[in-house]
Amino acid sequence: MDPKAALDFEKGGGLVTAIAQDAESGEILMVAHMNLEAFERTLETGQAVYWSRSRDRLWHKGEESGNVQRVESISIDCDGDAVLLRVEQEGGAACHTGRRSCFFRRIEGDGYRDVGVQVFDPDEVYSK
């Protein structure tokens, strides 16, 4: 059965949720979204292509930083509105802040703490 037929883009206004998980460590790297074209491009290229809600365009992850995500497997959830990508993260960091994971703010007590692992300096990686 065609994987696209298992996806429900309607519920999310044309988008499904996409989670990137480090294939080796199991760490959650980031969450983004895909429209149908992003999903197809991901299948075709073997690298994660998302739909950027803030920039309103296709976003080949790593297009600027070089930190692409090589996709090892894709799974679809039970109701078809989310996909899970197990990836090998080039450069070792998924977050635009240079941290390995975007989920670097852990809630502790009444606040939160930065527990992120800094891998690169974003000022050196992204053009101004």
Add this chain to the structure above:
Amino acid sequence: MDPKAALDFEKGGGLVTAIAQDAESGEILMVAHMNLEAFERTLETGQAVYWSRSRDRLWHKGEESGNVQRVESISIDCDGDAVLLRVEQEGGAACHTGRRSCFFRRIEGDGYRDVGVQVFDPDEVYSK
């Protein structure tokens, strides 16, 4: 700093994406959503409370099946539109189909395959 202040509910129309990850194995169990009240209830109770988009109401995960999620930690992503819950899954299964994870359809070749681990029979767990 108040964790709620780090969340951006606007971008997702009042909701943030919530990922539940098995705290021990690292397996992704499911993806759902939270509004502010669901987030607060999760913090207060220590169990995952989501906002059900299909039922349009608060959803205390496990309220019917008994398979609650005990929250060990919560992390917020860099732009505040997603949270990651590391949980202990009561009953060993998060999916309403009785499988351990909702992401049981893995893409292979031109199709996908059910690689899910069946933990319970949904007909026995949910009332008709």
